[in-house]
Amino acid sequence: SAVISQKPSRDICQRGTSLTIQCQVDSQVTMMFWYRQQPGQSLTLIATANQGSEATYESGFVIDKFPISRPNLTFSTLTVSNMSPEDSSIYLCSVERDTNNEQFFGPGTRLTVL
Amino acid sequence: QQQVKQSPQSLIVQKGGISIINCAYENTAFDYFPWYQQFPGKGPALLIAIRPDVSEKKEGRFTISFNKSAKQFSLHIMDSQPGDSATYFCAAGRFFSGNNRKLIWGLGTSLAVNP
Numbered sequence: 001s002a003v004i005s006q007k008p009s010r011d012i013c014q015r016g017t018s019l020t021i022q023c024q025v026d027s028q029v030t031m032m033f034w035y036r037q038q039p040g041q042s043l044t045l046i047a048t049a050n051q052g053s054e055a056t057y058e059s060g061f062v063i064d065k066f067p068i069s070r071p072n073l074t075f076s077t078l079t080v081s082n083m084s085p086e087d088s089s090i091y092l093c094s095v096e097r098d099t100n101n102e103q104f105f106g107p108g109t110r111l112t113v114l
Numbered sequence: 115q116q117q118v119k120q121s122p123q124s125l126i127v128q129k130g131g132i133s134i135i136n137c138a139y140e141n142t143a144f145d146y147f148p149w150y151q152q153f154p155g156k157g158p159a160l161l162i163a164i165r166p167d168v169s170e171k172k173e174g175r176f177t178i179s180f181n182k183s184a185k186q187f188s189l190h191i192m193d194s195q196p197g198d199s200a201t202y203f204c205a206a207g208r209f210f211s212g213n214n215r216k217l218i219w220g221l222g223t224s225l226a227v228n229p
Binding site: 001004031041042043045048050056092094096101102103104105106107108110 | 146148150155156157158159160163203207214215216217219220221222
């Protein structure tokens with residue numbers, strides 16, 4: 001498996017502000033993913049972040065709203081920009097091991113926007 | 115359109131019983147089928163996964179049964195315990211470009227095991 005940490009674990013933010021979520025992995029991985037999960041709901045992929053290339057965004061998600069950085073093989077950030085209450089959710093990062101394509105998840109960041 | 119259909123939405127099982135969760139998919143390009151377990155306030159944890167070249171995989175009390183012709187796969191939890199109470203997600207994976215694999219997720223099953 002992989003040990004994945006996320007910061008912050010939770011935050012309460014005001015409308016119109018931005019929050020950057022950090023994801024740190026204990027080993028080098030090529031592919032990292034950012035998901036959003038509403039409480040009690042399934043996971044929705046926001047984007048795939050490969051080191052050395054631009055993130056690939058899923059339909060309904062745009063770079064201006066969710067800019068992603070991937071400066072090296074163990075770290076990524078997701079920024080939620082110009083937040084509104086609709087952005088209140090759990091944000092999860094995951095990594096894919098190169099050897100067998102298994103995906104492992106971080107503990108998540110619970111975001112509440114007032 | 116839900117590409118991976120999961121049922122039931124919720125399940126209540128007595129301790130010691132068998133929990134069965136089912137998933138169905140449409141796209142035959144899927145070639146990787148994992149199950150995840152998620153406890154409240156935690157990220158999903160990979161439980162067990164199967165590839166379409168085998169019909170069954172067992173790890174401890176957890177078994178995946180895979181029916182390629184029916185495009186269905188299921189999770190069986192034998193001797194279910196209260197500690198198994200969690201939300202379970204099935205997923206189906208395929209390559210979309212180059213070496214980029216993406217998972218398509220089911221909607222989840224909330225399992226409660228009564229003591």
